[in-house]
Amino acid sequence: MSIxxxxxxxxxxxxxxxxxxxxxxxxxxxxxxxxSMVGLNWxxxxxxxxKSDPFIYLSATFIVMxxxxxxxxxxxxxxxxxxxxxxxxLLISCMLLLxxxxxxxxxxxxxxxxxxxxxxxxxxxxxxxxSEKYSRLNSFSSSQILALRFWPLIIVLGCYIFILHIPxxxxxxxxxxxLLMSFLTLIIPVFFLQQAIIRMKTNNLSxxxxxxxxxxxxxxxxxxxxxxxxxFVICLLITLTLIISKLILTVLNPHDIFKRKQRLE
Numbered sequence: 206m207s208i209x210x211x212x213x214x215x216x217x218x219x220x221x222x223x224x225x226x227x228x229x230x231x232x233x234x235x236x237x238x239x240x241s242m243v244g245l246n247w248x249x250x251x252x253x254x255x256k257s258d259p260f261i262y263l264s265a266t267f268i269v270m271x272x273x274x275x276x277x278x279x280x281x282x283x284x285x286x287x288x289x290x291x292x293x294x295l296l297i298s299c300m301l302l303l304x305x306x307x308x309x310x311x312x313x314x315x316x317x318x319x320x321x322x323x324x325x326x327x328x329x330x331x332x333x334x335x336s337e338k339y340s341r342l343n344s345f346s347s348s349q350i351l352a353l354r355f356w357p358l359i360i361v362l363g364c365y366i367f368i369l370h371i372p373x374x375x376x377x378x379x380x381x382x383x384l385l386m387s388f389l390t391l392i393i394p395v396f397f398l399q400q401a402i403i404r405m406k407t408n409n410l411s412x413x414x415x416x417x418x419x420x421x422x423x424x425x426x427x428x429x430x431x432x433x434x435x436x437f438v439i440c441l442l443i444t445l446t447l448i449i450s451k452l453i454l455t456v457l458n459p460h461d462i463f464k465r466k467q468r469l470e
Contacts, residue, residue, distance in 0.1 A: 206383065206386060206387040206390070206391050207355040207358050207359050207362075207391070208355075208359055209383070209384060209387040209391075209392075210351070210355055210387055210391050210392050210395070211352070211354075211355045211356065211359065213387075213392055214348050214349075214351040214352040214354075214392075215352045217348055218348055218349055218352050221349060222352075225345070225349050225352055225353065226353075228343040228345070229353055231343075232339060232342055232343060235335055235338055235339050235342070236339060236353065237357075238331075238335045239332060239335040239336055239339055239354070240354070240356075240357040240358070242328045242329070242331050242332035242335060243332060243354060243355075243357070243358060244357065244358055244361065245324065245328045246325050246328040246329055246332065247358060249262075249266075249321045249322070249324050249325040249328070250262075250325065252317075252321060253317075253318060253321045253322065253325070256313065256314055256317045256318065256321070257309070257313050257314055257315065257317050257318025257319075257321065258307070258309050258310075258313055258315070258318055260307075260418065260421070260422070260425075260436060261303055261307060261309070261315055261318035261319060261322060262318050262321055262322045262325070263322070263417065263418050263421060264299070264303060264322065264418040264439060264443075265300060265303065265318065265319050265321075265322020265323055265325075265326060266322045266323075266325040266326045266329065267326065267414050267415045267416075267417045267418055268296050268299055268300055268322075268326065268415055268418075268443070269322065269323050269325075269326025269327060269330075270326045270329050270330050270411040270414050270415065271292075271296055271411055271412050271414065271415035271447075272293050272296050272297070272326075273326065273327065273330040273411055274330065274407065274408040274409070274410070274411025274412040275289045275290075275292055275293050275296075275408075275412060276293065277408060278408040278412075292446050292447075295442060295445075295446040296415070296443070296446060298442065299439050299442050299443055299446075300319065302435065302438065302439050302442070303315070303319065303435075303439060304316075304319060306435045307435050307436075308435070329411075330407070330411055333402045333407040333410060333411065334407050336350060336399065336402050337402050337403065337406065337407050340402075340403050346403075347396055347399035347400045347402075347403060348396065348399075350399055351395060351396065351399055354395075412447065413447070415443055415446075415447055416443070416444070416447060418439075418440060418443065419440040419443055419444050422436050422437070422440045423440075
């Protein structure tokens with residue numbers, strides 16, 4: 206899937222390939238940091254479903270991303286500072302609810318899920334930071350960054366497969382399915398994510414991505430027509446935290462207050 210994604214993003218940027226790879230050589234350090242975050246995040250996503258529960262992992266990932274976005278977001282006033290830290294405490298309480306109230310199969314481990322989710326949240330946040338910086342330094346579009354993004358992962362996994370002599374089972378009948386999976390679960394999502402990083406900026410995006418487990422919970426609940434009350438309370442708390450914080454911070458934005466005052470006058 207990474208190979209298919211790399212081929213796709215290189216094909217749609219064929220006119221700019223020389224510029225893309227030349228600029229990579231000029232900014233190797235930032236790109237290597239960006240790639241390291243991708244690799245660590247990928248490892249977390251591979252182990253989490255086997256060792257824990259997907260809802261635990263995803264919720265922890267996006268809650269931690271939101272916390273990072275709030276911690277590192279510039280504070281415009283004392284009121285902003287207090288509201289953002291109240292939001293952080295509420296988001297941490299969601300993590301505690303997961304830890305002490307979530308029912309999980311006896312073969313799975315909540316703590317591992319939370320640790321992997323926390324690691325994924327931190328690496329996702331710093332991927333966005335380095336990605337935003339890399340895009341700004343090189344004036345790269347989303348697809349141009351993605352033309353490079355998967356190369357380190359492909360090389361490392363290729364070496365891993367070669368060294369351990371892992372057998373590869375592949376037939377051309379599988380190719381159409383693999384191609385569809387690559388577009389639906391990798392190419393389209395990472396393209397939109399990359400667009401959001403560039404357009405929304407890292408801290409705003411990290412905060413808004415906390416809605417992901419809420420949307421996932423709604424889709425899952427509708428599909429099985431069964432309500433998990435712990436998940437419901439966690440999702441409700443996340444939603445209220447994000448909506449209230451966003452509304453209050455918007456209302457109390459000094460720039461917006463000044464503009465409203467000018468309009469009234």
